Amino acid sequence: MMSGRHHHHSKSRDVEEDPISPLSRMDTAEGSTRRQVRLSIDDGPPRAPGDSDSEASSTGSSRRRAFKRRGKRMTASRSYQNPTKVIGAEPGISATQEVDVELYTRCEITLVDYGHEDMITTELINETLPEFLARPRPKWATVRWINVNGLSWDVIKCLGQYKGLHRLAIEDIMNTHGRSKTDWYSDHALIVLTVQKLVHLDPSEQEHRNKRRNWYQKALNVQEAVDSDDESIPVVKGHTDSGQVQSVQTLQRYHGGPNYERILFMERNSSLASAGLAVAVDQCSIFLCDDNTVISFFENSADDIELPIMDRLASTNTLLRSSCDGSMIVQAIIDAVVDLCFPVIHAYQDTIGDLELSVLTDTSLRDTQRLYILTSELALLKNTIAPLTGIINALRDHKRDPSASKRKDNSIGQLTSVGISSITHTYLGDVQDHTIVLLDTVETMKRSADNLTDYIFNTVGNLQNENMRQLTVVTIFFLPLTFLTGYFGMNFTKFSGIENSDAFFWYLAVPIAISTIFLLMNGPLFRLLTKMFRRRQIRRVRAIRERQERRDRPRLKVHAARRLTFGFKQSSDKGARQPNGDPHVLVEHPTGSSSAAANEPQDDGSDRITIEP
Secondary structure, eight states: OOEOOOSSSOOOOOOOOOOOTTTOOOEEETTTOOOOOOOOOOOOOOOOTTTTTOTHHHHHHHHHHHHHHHHHGGGGGGGGGGTOTTTTTTOOOOOSSSOOOOOOOOOOOEEEESSOOEEEEEEEOOTTTTHHHTSSTTOOEEEEEEEEESSHHHHHHHHHHHHOOOHHHHHHHHOOOOOOOOOSSSSEEEEEEEEEEEEEEEEEHHHHHHHSSSHHHHHTTTOOOOOOOOOOOOOOOOEEEOOOEEEOOOOOHHOOSHHHSHHHHHHHHHGGGGTTTTEEEEEEEEEEEETTEEEESSOHHHHHHHHHHHHHHHHHHHHHHHOOOOOHHHHHHHHHHHHHHHHHHHHHHHHHHHHHHHEEEEEEEEHHHHHHHHHHHHHHHHHHHHHHHHHHHHHHSBBBOOTTTTTHHHHHHHHOOOOOOOHHHHHHHHHHHHHHHHHHHHHHHHHHHHHHHHHHHHHHHHHHHHHHHHHHHHHHHHHHHHOOOOOOTTTSSGGGGSOOOHHHHHHHHHHHHHHHHHHHHHHHHHHHHHHHHHHHHHHHHHHHHHHHHHHHHHHHHHHOOOEEEOOOOOEEEEEEEEOTTTSSSEEEEEOOOOHHHHHHHHOOOOOOEEEEE
């Protein structure tokens, strides 16, 4: 455990791994940790030794047999059941009781105590956290922020006992696929949201996968087959711009479900995979307590959120530091989560721009597969970003009333003592604006992808119709010729019309071919003539309008030619001033005057501005 005072915070996440505890179990595959959760299931109270053999307990025996039959009927759904959720169990997980839960990982814990004058940052791990929390909090520390990177039951239990967290809230932390929401309890509030960020895929992992493929898989561009019964799923490794390579949970895996084949197919054919990018998704849980204590849990994205906030806290000139408000820490975390979404949206905008150029320049049905995958990913992005608006609205609805502490009434609105400050309420509005911009951008891209799909099918359909029309014209043209050729090609004993020349054939072929074309194509020809006459009528009307405009244009110019004179007229002419001594403000001279001197402006040295159209 290290503690110190500083003004600029910088740290590294290199923590030495300790041996695995015998009370916990970890399954390590290719350097990654798979967290497993085991809940003890009670089979019920023990039965008396003679219950099953007694004749008097036939009702109980038939009831047990009914439960056995019912259990056999329920076995079909066991493969789709969440292993961490026991059907009919007590809701929630309490931090004060012993629960057989195997969820352990080495957590990286950062504890920050700060006030107006000073700030202390402490690096902790799983074993040193209880000892540090047993110490009293400094009196000068207005806000305490505990940031946990990783989910481990011993850390969750320790912090749950430290702040008396609700059992339902603890269950929401451990369920990493829950919905984004805000729950309010008596002395703390829980905010659950999803963090999504843009990561670069590890190129060495992709090269390793390509080497494992067979020659026919490389020739046909077929990915390596994966069996869904295999417990080991290929791990995706990636890193952010300033982070280290680690295992990530992609957008497809977070929303994929139990079908592993589809998950792997969608990952390998993702819209961002060709650029070596992916979207990593994990859960963030934030507790806001009534004593200005904030506890945040991240699966593995704490560095992306914590480092910029720590830089702001290190300076006393920032609003986050000078406010000394725990709800502002919550606002900063949500704002950072929203800001991480913008690179993701920009990457998809670049991808859909390339797809649009490909479709408009070379329309092909192969692009429909890419557009379908892009549309499905955009739908997942929208479902992940949309709940942020509800979270922000729920927080803004619980604005702290400064005069609430002075009142002693127990109204319904004052049952909860936790809320956000006025300044947090203001700045959450800016975060909400960013969220709305993200949603509008995703919706626009989704509509563009749907329009491109419709454009592809419409273009391909029109090309097929054009080809069929050309084939129809050729068929109709050669139909009478083919008939006459077949007729004249018969074996005649005597045919005087073609003994000397083939002119007789053309005398018959030309009128018959023209008649057949007019007979079979009367509809298209009639529509063509109708269109020609309509266009001719439109051209005539347009020509009449243009001639009328040319005839009326000189008359309009004559009526508009006026000269307006503004200012003082210093001359000896009578009427230069009005009888009351006021100067003339406006003198208008018609252009049609017969006097040339009246039409032309004269330079008499007066302050006069002349405007002529």
